Amino acid sequence: MKEGQTGISNSSVIDVFGVDRKTGEVLLVMKEPRPWDGGHEQLHELQEKFNAYASFILDGEMTEAHPEVAGRRARIELRCDHMPSEEAVALLEAIHEQLELQAVKLEVVVKHLEGGDHCGCHPAQRRGIPAVPLQACAAESVTFARRDD
DSSP, X not given: OXXXXXXXXXXXXXXXXXXXXXXXXXXXXXXXXXXXXXXXHHHHHHHHHHHHHHHHHHTSHHHHHOGGGXXXXXXXXXXXXXXXXXXXXXXXXXXXXXXXXXXXXXXXXXXXXXXXTBOOOSHHHHTTOOOOBGGGOEETTEEEEXXXX
16 A cells, blocks of 8 residues: 555555535545455454544644634545445444444445446445435435445
C-alpha cells in the first residue's frame, strides 16, 4: 500500500473530509471499490478504518485540526462500489449502534446495487421487509442508498 492511498485498506487516511452543505454535518467519507468477498481481512480493514474515524471525531483531533467544525454533528459515510456482504452488513449494524451512542451518524452509499430499481440483495430484504426505492433502502439501522457517479 502506498502512503496516502485511500480506501478502507488504509486506516491512516481520511478519504474525504468536508461539511455537507444541505445538513451542516461534518462529513467523513471512506471508500471501498472492491467487491465484498466475505473475507476476514476486508472486515478487519473496515473495522480499523471505522476505529480511526471514530477516534478522530471523538478524541478531539477533528476540532483541533478544524476548529471551524466545532459543535457540528458528524456523519461517517461508507461509499462502496458493491453491496456489502451479509458479514459486512452485520458489522456495519454493530458499528452503527456504537456510533449512535456518541451521536455520530453512519450511512452506506452503494454504487452498484444488484437489485435494479428496488433492492432485494441485502439481509433485511430477505427477512421480509418490503422492497423500497433505493434512496430509502435500509438494512436494520444502517441506511443504504445508490450512488450514481
